[in-house]
Amino acid sequence: PSSHSSTRKVTTxxxxxxxxxxxxxxxxxxxTAWKAPIMWEGMWDPLVYDRVHMENQSSVALTVFAIGRYLDAYLKTFLVSAEKxxxxxxxxxYYVFTDQPNKVPLIELGPHRYIRTIKVERHSRWQDICMMRMKTISDLIETELQHIFSHVFCFDVDQKFTGRFGSEALGDSVALLHAHYYKLPKNRFTYDRNPKSKAYMETGDYYYxxxxxxxxxxxVKKLADECLANIMEDKNNNVEALWHDESHLNKYFWxxxxxxxxxxxxxxxxxxxxxDILVTRLEWAVKNYEKLRTE
Ligand code: 2GW
Ligand code: MN
Structure with missing residues (x-):
């Protein structure tokens, strides 16, 4: 059929x-006040989202870091649950960044699902392990991701998927409300309050x-580049934001x-x-800080 014969409107x-x-x-x-949706169970039909994203040929790259003890502790559960x-x-x-590529578990992948392991150096300070993810993410998008995958999602590894985390979550710029803060008044948000840090902010919209x-x-490239530049400027000034990359992320989304x-x-x-939680889609893993964070 010629393109004129189709009368069905393609949804964007x-x-x-x-x-x-x-x-x-x-x-x-x-x-939100600026008319962005806050996605809660019940607001959409998952099948409609999936159909439209398939028609639009959306594709998703997920980045996750598993460095040092976090690999054995969390990676397999994270990936196996993501496959469900x-x-x-x-x-x-899945882009898995690790200092131990040979220890990445082999898991069974569904059709059109791939995993790529990339070796990275292990920073000696844990704060740098967290913050320098921004550099790795930016480099990845620059060198191989752009134009190939339409969307990128970046995750901590210390968590497990337990329910649909589907195409409804895709958007141009997507932030997550922190479970501990979504009900608290703004004055309880733990933004960086040090005027010497680039992450400094007095007030904001939400705590992400x-x-x-x-x-x-x-x-995601813009976000990673801007957060990284601010992290590096802080380093030059000998300051570190209260919650590291999370403080810079909150500033960026403000x-x-x-x-x-x-x-x-x-x-x-x-x-x-x-x-308020009708379904949990991703859950925090139990953390043994003693074991994970001491050398
Ligand atoms: C991190 C902190 C202390 C000791 C070790 C690590 C660590 C983190 C590590 O040894 N190996 C590693 O791979 N990571 C990666 O960084 C891993 O993907 C992990 O999920 C992520 C963030 O570290 P995590 O999960 O221990 O930090 P949280 O759960 O306390 O997270 C929030 O605050 C962080 C900054 O302090 C980040 O912003 C993180 O994204 C937030 O969720
Ligand atoms: Mn975490």
Whole structure:
């Protein structure tokens, strides 16, 4: 058939978000002041999102770091659970950054799902392990990701997928509401309050969690570059932001508003009371700080 014979309108990804049912949840905020959706269970039809993203040929790269003891402790559970719940139906590539490539577990992958292990140096300070992820992510997008995968999601490894984390989470610039702060007043947010740091901020919109962020590759590149530049400027000035890369991420999303927010369903801490949480999609792993952080 010629292109003229098709009368079915192709839905764009933007139109999908405009059709979200913002009124389906009443006890929680479902839209920001700048009209970005906050994604809570019940607001969308997952099948419609999947169909439109398949038609638009969306594809997703996931980045995760497993350095030192975090590899044995968390990586296998993270990947195996992602194969059950993360962006099922879309092409996915996992980029695993580690100092021990030969220890990355072999896991069974679904069709159109790939894994790529890339060796990185291990920074001696854990703060640098966290912060320097921004450099690695930026380099990856520059050298091989751009133009190939439409979207990028960056994750902490110390977590496990437990429910659908699907195409509804895709957007141009995506931030996650931190489970511990989404109900707290702004004066409790732990932004960096040191005027000497580039992450310094007096007030903000929300407290975002650095365990999950994403967007199209262009925006994730901008985010990583700007956070990295600020981290390096802090290093030159001998200051370090309170919560490291997370403080810089919060500053970035204050200056450049995300186009989509994920509710804490997308990264839940089971230690908390589940009152507003109808489904947990990703859960914090139990952490043995003593064992993981001492050398
Ligand atoms: C991190 C802290 C202390 C000791 C070790 C590490 C560590 C982190 C490591 O030895 N190996 C490693 O691979 N990582 C990676 O960095 C791993 O992917 C991990 O999930 C991520 C962030 O570290 P994590 O999960 O221990 O930090 P959290 O859960 O306390 O996370 C928040 O705050 C961090 C900054 O302090 C980051 O912003 C993180 O994204 C936040 O979720
Ligand atoms: Mn973590």
């Amino acid at each position: 990804m933007k139109e999908l978000d405009e059709k979200l049912n913002y009124k389906s949840r009443t006890a929680v905020e479902t839209q 719940h993360f962006m099922i139906g879309l092409p996915v590539i 969690h650095a365990a999950v962020f994403g967007g199209n590759w262009q925006n 200056l450049h508003k995300p186009t989509k927010l994920l509710s804490p369903e997308y990264c839940w801490d089971n230690y908390l009371n589940k009152k």
